[in-house]
Amino acid sequence: MDKKELSKIFEKYLEENWRDASCSLDYVSPFQLICATALSAQCTDKRVNEITPELFKRYPDAFALASAKYEDVSEIIKSAGMYKVKAKNLISMANDLVGKHGGDVPEDMDALTALAGVGRKTANVVRGNIWHRAGVVVDTHVKRITNRLGLVDSEDPVKIEHELEQLIDGENHCIWGHRCIRFGREICTAKNPKCGICGVRNVCRYYASL
Ligand code: SF4
Incomplete structure (x- = not known):
């Protein structure tokens, strides 16, 4: 499976499960x-x-x-x-x-x-x-998850950002980031990821290697 196809599957999964994800920081300006x-x-x-x-x-x-x-x-x-x-x-x-x-x-x-x-x-x-400008936010969750899935092969946040921008439509970058971070907090955690209940385990490189 190529990365574009994998990205689409992951994006759909995020949308189905964390549709209403939003910025968790409080701000008014x-x-x-x-x-x-x-x-x-x-x-x-x-x-x-x-x-x-x-x-x-x-x-x-x-x-x-x-x-x-x-x-x-x-x-x-x-x-x-x-x-x-x-x-x-x-x-x-x-x-x-x-x-x-x-x-x-x-x-x-x-x-x-x-x-x-x-x-x-x-x-x-x-x-x-x-x-609402394009640009993928690469934090610790995004870095970990996208490497595990096999969407990227890098520890360099700037390289990851640019690679993900090739895979995700610009208008979805912001919401994709919010959803991905929720997924990282709830399922694909740093320690002991909950692979058994993860909806993308069938396409995950990390899961295939277990
Ligand atoms: S299968 Fe496991 S490692 Fe792969 S994305 Fe899901 S939770 Fe993360």
């Missing part, structure tokens, strides 16, 4: 989403959602965060993990948003990834959820 996504690195979305109400109350926009004190931001986000670097990056990012983009979050990929602490994953989350 591009600024809030970029902050929440940056905070979610090596931290659960649940924990981020516990932190951000206070963060956004104190700093509702890029202008407020740009003039924040490092110690105050650190204190608010300290349960997010890597909080020292995250606090530094959040303030630096806000300064760039104010200085280069009038306080707004830019839509352009290069402009986004030039911001402190913003990589392609965060940029694709923001572009996909806010502006």
Whole structure:
């Protein structure tokens, strides 16, 4: 079976089982989403959602965060993990948003990834959820699942992103990512994947190797 065919089967399975999947980070603006996504690195979305109400109350926009004190931001986000670097990056990012983009979050990929602490994953989350732009979000779940299935053969997130973009229609990139992450949390878990109840085991390379 070629990768395109495998991808179609997987996409259909995701759609049938996680049709209503959506972004699990709480946000009401591009600024809030970029902050929440940056905070979610090596931290659960649940924990981020516990932190951000206070963060956004104190700093509702890029202008407020740009003039924040490092110690105050650190204190608010300290349960997010890597909080020292995250606090530094959040303030630096806000300064760039104010200085280069009038306080707004830019839509352009290069402009986004030039911001402190913003990589392609965060940029694709923001572009996909806010502006419905194409771009596959490659997080730890997507990386693990697509390698297990045999859709990709790489540990490099950028290579995986570009390979998946050849297999999935651009208009579906964002929802595919949300559904795939749900599948990774519920079925194709990092440890002890639930292959026995997985609907794509018959086409899975990992399952065939067991
Ligand atoms: S069969 Fe197992 S390893 Fe393969 S996709 Fe399903 S849960 Fe993951």
